[in-house]
Amino acid sequence: MSNEMDRRTELAGTANDTALKARAIRECPNHERSFINRRDPAAVQTAEAAGRRLHKKQPTQYDLDELLAAIRFAIDGAPERCPLCPGESD
Numbered sequence: 001m002s003n004e005m006d007r008r009t010e011l012a013g014t015a016n017d018t019a020l021k022a023r024a025i026r027e028c029p030n031h032e033r034s035f036i037n038r039r040d041p042a043a044v045q046t047a048e049a050a051g052r053r054l055h056k057k058q059p060t061q062y063d064l065d066e067l068l069a070a071i072r073f074a075i076d077g078a079p080e081r082c083p084l085c086p087g088e089s090d
């Protein structure tokens with residue numbers, strides 16, 4: 001059902017926001033919604049800790065493993081440089 005799709009989309013959005021806030025990924029300054037992996041292990045840990053806190057706050061909304069997997073996917077799935085930017089970034 002589309003309900004499950006909506007839930008998945010929301011989970012991915014939440015995971016992305018969590019990774020962004022933890023500064024594990026950043027948005028390209030030139031391209032909206034293009035996310036770059038900051039390759040910062042401490043930030044990954046911050047993002048995972050934030051995911052655990054979020055799960056504690058809303059245990060019925062997210063399965064912990066599912067949420068943590070989605071956060072890792074948002075980080076690991078992000079490239080190290082924006083694929084839309086020509087040449088070097090920063």
Ligand SMILES: [Zn+2]
Nearest residue numbers: 028031082085
């Ligand atoms: Zn870009």
